[in-house]
Amino acid sequence: MLIIESPSQDAYFNIASEEYFLTRFPDEDIFLLYVNAPSIIVGKFQNTLAEVNLDYVNAQGIKVVRRLSGGGAVYHDLGNLNFSFHSLLANQDFMDFSKFTAPVLTVLNNLGVPAKLEGRNDLLVDGKKFSGNAKLAKNGKMIQHGTILLHSEMAVLGEALKVNPLKFIDKAVKSNRARVINLNEYLPEAADTNVFKALLIKEMVRNNADATLYTVTDDDIQHIQALADSKYSSWDWNFGFSPNYNFKKAIKIPAGFIELHMDVDQGHIQKIKIFGDFFASQPIEELEALLHGRKHQLSDIEQVLARTDLTAYFGKVSLEEILTLFH
Incomplete structure (x- = not known):
């Protein structure tokens, strides 16, 4: 031995x-x-x-x-x-x-x-x-x-x-x-x-x-x-390497109630749906499409959100507020 x-x-x-x-x-x-x-x-x-x-x-x-x-x-x-x-x-x-x-x-x-x-x-x-x-x-x-x-x-x-x-x-x-x-x-x-x-x-x-x-x-x-x-x-x-999972989270912020649902496969977002009573000037499906296939990792998600006009999808919100949805 x-x-x-x-x-x-x-x-x-x-x-x-x-x-x-x-x-x-x-x-x-x-x-x-x-x-x-x-x-x-x-x-x-x-x-x-x-x-x-x-x-x-x-x-x-x-x-x-x-x-x-x-x-x-x-x-x-x-x-x-x-x-x-x-x-x-x-x-x-x-x-x-x-x-x-x-x-x-x-x-x-x-x-x-x-x-x-x-x-x-x-x-x-x-x-x-x-x-x-x-x-x-x-x-x-x-x-x-x-x-x-x-x-x-x-x-x-x-x-x-x-x-x-x-x-x-x-x-x-x-x-x-x-x-x-x-x-x-x-x-x-x-x-x-x-x-x-x-x-x-x-x-x-x-x-x-x-x-x-x-x-x-x-x-x-x-x-x-x-x-x-x-x-x-x-x-x-x-x-x-994590097994596939479904992730959901809801937050209440001044812009309204926002609820996130995701299907994650090998750490990557395969399905994503965002619900809520917020007011959007652009279809929320556009933002969902941007996040599809990304890693369920805050640094990756932040890269996408940081170069996106979030107010077009949620009204008056901050990047930090929307990031809290994903962790």
Whole structure:
């Protein structure tokens, strides 16, 4: 088993590293550990916009990254340790989450924390969740990865994942907003991510005679960064990959009531209809045609609206007012 500590706190880099090491070591067991700066990691089959409070996330500079595995969206920051096991799929029961959460539970139980695996894939203390886990199978290997909340910023977590569910109608996987806690509420002494990381590594070495500490090379870093740049930081992967969805929103502004309905396919607006009691001197269908095929991304929509005389369609309105319809 190779034990790998990521040298980076960049979410694009660390999520890319999971895919990279999967192909870099096709026959090796791997235990990968990383900590991300503030970021939201969404499941592969989720509608990103329906999981993320985009206004808050953008204002706070929080990165949004889609991972390869399914499951729900999670918030990462410097108070959250992430672990990832890579193993040959043929040797594993894909639906069993207990084997690779056992080391985390052992460390915690030895510290006097009554943590346990409950349900399918969550680690809890006194019925409160501190770790969510997910899996994927690829190239004959299995990855099981999870989070460990130690001293995360809970207020930020709550705001970053606060979304109005009425805006989206789709069949994408929805996150279960279970009550979550920081483990530092239960640990006898405050333990940061580095302390807990060291305890986990010690436990893995104790139980795996072949465990070897692997140092990430400059060549590894170059390849991981290239994958992060081309895929994991791209709009196409993080937003455009979302399942098809219907989006609707209504606003009341001085110019009147305006209601927007859109069908979005792979992140692009395929159907759009705008209703309301506003007064227009030009057919609203003209504006709808301009927006057809554009990305459901504020920067793209703003480009179209900024070069359009919006007063011809809505009366006395501002660009900012109409933009609020789309997020």
